[in-house]
Amino acid sequence: MKPSIPKGTRDFGSEDMLKRQYIFNIIKRNFELFGYSPIETPSMENITTLTGKYGDEGDQLIFKILNSRIHESKNKEALKKEFDLSLESSRNSEELTEKALRYDLTVPFARYVVMNQHNLVFPFKRYQIQPVWRADRPQKGRYREFYQCDADVIGSDALINELELISMMDKSFSELNIPVVLKVNNRKILSGIAEIIGEPSKIIDITVAIDKLDKIGIDGVNIELKEKNISDNAIAKLQPFINFSIIPLDDLHLPAFKLFFEGKSDIGFSGYQELEYLKDGIKNLGIKHLKIELDITLARGLNYYTGTIFEVKANAGTFTPSILGGGRYDDLTGIFGLKNMSGVGISFGIDRIYDVMEELNLFPESISNSSTTKVLFTHFDATTQSHCLQLVAQLRANNIACEIYPDLTKKLGKQFEYADKKHISFVCTVGSEEIEKKTYAFKELKTGQQQQLSIEQIIEKLT
RNA sequence: GUAGGUAUAGCUCAGUUGGUUAGAGCAUCGGUUUGUGGUACCGAGGGUCGUGGGUUCGAGUCCCAUUACUUACCCCA
Numbered sequence: 443m444k445p446s447i448p449k450g451t452r453d454f455g456s457e458d459m460l461k462r463q464y465i466f467n468i469i470k471r472n473f474e475l476f477g478y479s480p481i482e483t484p485s486m487e488n489i490t491t492l493t494g495k496y497g498d499e500g501d502q503l504i505f506k507i508l509n510s511r512i513h514e515s516k517n518k519e520a521l522k523k524e525f526d527l528s529l530e531s532s533r534n535s536e537e538l539t540e541k542a543l544r545y546d547l548t549v550p551f552a553r554y555v556v557m558n559q560h561n562l563v564f565p566f567k568r569y570q571i572q573p574v575w576r577a578d579r580p581q582k583g584r585y586r587e588f589y590q591c592d593a594d595v596i597g598s599d600a601l602i603n604e605l606e607l608i609s610m611m612d613k614s615f616s617e618l619n620i621p622v623v624l625k626v627n628n629r630k631i632l633s634g635i636a637e638i639i640g641e642p643s644k645i646i647d648i649t650v651a652i653d654k655l656d657k658i659g660i661d662g663v664n665i666e667l668k669e670k671n672i673s674d675n676a677i678a679k680l681q682p683f684i685n686f687s688i689i690p691l692d693d694l695h696l697p698a699f700k701l702f703f704e705g706k707s708d709i710g711f712s713g714y715q716e717l718e719y720l721k722d723g724i725k726n727l728g729i730k731h732l733k734i735e736l737d738i739t740l741a742r743g744l745n746y747y748t749g750t751i752f753e754v755k756a757n758a759g760t761f762t763p764s765i766l767g768g769g770r771y772d773d774l775t776g777i778f779g780l781k782n783m784s785g786v787g788i789s790f791g792i793d794r795i796y797d798v799m800e801e802l803n804l805f806p807e808s809i810s811n812s813s814t815t816k817v818l819f820t821h822f823d824a825t826t827q828s829h830c831l832q833l834v835a836q837l838r839a840n841n842i843a844c845e846i847y848p849d850l851t852k853k854l855g856k857q858f859e860y861a862d863k864k865h866i867s868f869v870c871t872v873g874s875e876e877i878e879k880k881t882y883a884f885k886e887l888k889t890g891q892q893q894q895l896s897i898e899q900i901i902e903k904l905t
Numbered sequence: 906g907u908a909g910g911u912a913u914a915g916c917u918c919a920g921u922u923g924g925u926u927a928g929a930g931c932a933u934c935g936g937u938u939u940g941u942g943g944u945a946c947c948g949a950g951g952g953u954c955g956u957g958g959g960u961u962c963g964a965g966u967c968c969c970a971u972u973a974c975u976u977a978c979c980c981c982a
Binding site: 446449497499500502503546574576578579580581582583584585588589590650742744753754763764765766767789790791792793794795820822852853854855856857858859860861862863869871873875883885887890892 | 939973974977981982
């Protein structure tokens, strides 16, 4: 049988893992620096917890888990009927699947908050670093199993939370040294636009069309809008937004927004006010790295967002994936029975961050050619090998990572080659003469220097 | 769901308008070197050319089907 793994999944080798841990460590440190504490939730959720939160497209991508022991079902007729119906259309049948793999970390988090509401201190700030699964078609930078690194604060509708998140993104991407643009928008502004032009149900079509501006030009956008049955009158009203769809936040002319919404759309006006707060507040953050722009076309498919929305795009030449997403959700916990719990959060996509950093060669050289092992003990036979056991014990007692070449071989060359390939810095050779004199041949592979040292001298050298 | 591309050694890939025994590099193992790695040289093992059918005197090469992988669109981290 030829070994294989499901498509869209990957194995991570040791070097991959060291690089991934490098990213995880930076993100995790910043999460803690900004006051978030860790939680974890199960890989699988009850399917009813997940469905209906991600929009139609998202719901289709949920990995469902077939119920166990369906052959023992007492009501096989009902089961068959559900199965037949499932063949006809996309639907959820608890007869067949009552569990599913989590699609993101935000919805399980909301579920967690509701279930633990009496034990949590609000506003509750948590971070969570775990894999999620999507039944997507894999392609470059798109996987079916990938990690998200989420930080959310729930139980506070203050916009200072958004500012803190922006500050945290700036610090994190600055430390990772990735060139990025933070795109910001606000669902309230989108709703306001839809309200004013009288096409409230068409807002997704509108943003999708405007988003194609740089590809198909302003006329192309207008044609597409018309194809989506949006009235000429509405298209006319949209024109200012098409022209200023993407604009650096610093250049943003807020009075135009105010004028557009004031007295015409309450929700749009409140979106404008939030934007104004953010623009003012960002001045206080001391942003060093992040380029921030307002992007009216940024909609984000997830249904639960209600206010600010974030997306970070990396710039690795032709490869410009979005590597972070997030936003504010005013009532995600409401469905689970807990009202008035506004939350806001962001999610780093570590797998794509990895791809971008690999593309741009941003990993420190030291990661690729470093080993967790400091010293390899080489030997000639069973006697000298077992003597090594005493020596490694002493090194490990001093927190020096070391290992013994496990196979018995007379060939020192082979053992040295092992050390070299594993990028182990030092080799300590133990022969009968060494055991007698209690000094060992201690060689630094990088320099080729070798001296006879006692185990105490070795420990001293390495600490 | 829509549209392309690819499939040959463990890995990455050559293989000409169809023509005798299908090649290379890397990796593995052995040797030059039975107490010293990264370099070098010599040698060895490893293939029903994704699967099934067809055309042909003859198919890795052409045609059809099928499966897997992959890229782009949609959507997304």
